[in-house]
Each structure stands twice: as C-alpha cells, then as structure tokens.
Amino acid sequence: MKTQLREGETTIKSGGAKLRRGIEAVGGMFYFTNQRLVFESHGFNIQTGAVAVELSDIQSLEQTYTKLFGFIRMFKNALLVTSKAGDSQLYTLNGIGSWMTELAPLGLTL
DSSP, rough: OSSOTTTOEEEEEEEEEEETTTEEEEEEEEESSSSSEEEEEETSSSSEEEEEEEGGHHHHEEEEEETTTTTEEEEEEEEEEEEEOOOOOEEEEEHHHHHHHHHGGOOOOO
C-alpha cells in the first residue's frame, strides 16, 4: 500500500479492483482499513492516483452489477460506495462476497 497509514490505522482486507472513472475501468488495488476505504491505481492506467473515503463519511455500500457498455447487466461483482455528500464510486472487486462479509460490521446499508 503506497498510501501512508495513519497512527492506529490497520489494513483489514486488500485485493485487486477496478474503479469506474467515466469510460475507463481503472485497475488497481482496493484496501479496507479500520478508518477508510482506499483505492490505488496501477501506474499504467490513463487515469492514475489514489482515492480514499473515510468510513465515517460513507452513507451506504451496495453490491451491484458490472455493466457492459454502461447499461447491460453482466455480473453482480461491483460495490457502489455512496458518501454522505452524495458522491458515488463504483468498484469491481474480486471475490465480492468476502468483501461484503468484511464490510457488513460497519453497520451501513448493504
């Protein structure tokens, strides 16, 4: 993980993921810590960089579908993260079931 962990912050789960940014599915790594969700892109994407969402800022987490061409439902292997400010991010996660199990204790709408 390139993003520096804060004092008292620990990684609970990590794995490969893709973040939908417009038409690009940005490949990278997704991390769940005891304080936030962090996505770090691989360096060979067009759009690079890290995205972090504080757990306290999350309104809801929803397991949803990956869509072909943005509208044809394919697989229910995506996580929609919606913040209290109304911003949303869509992540395609390997092993979505285990991610949902790990995220369930947050007490958010799953």
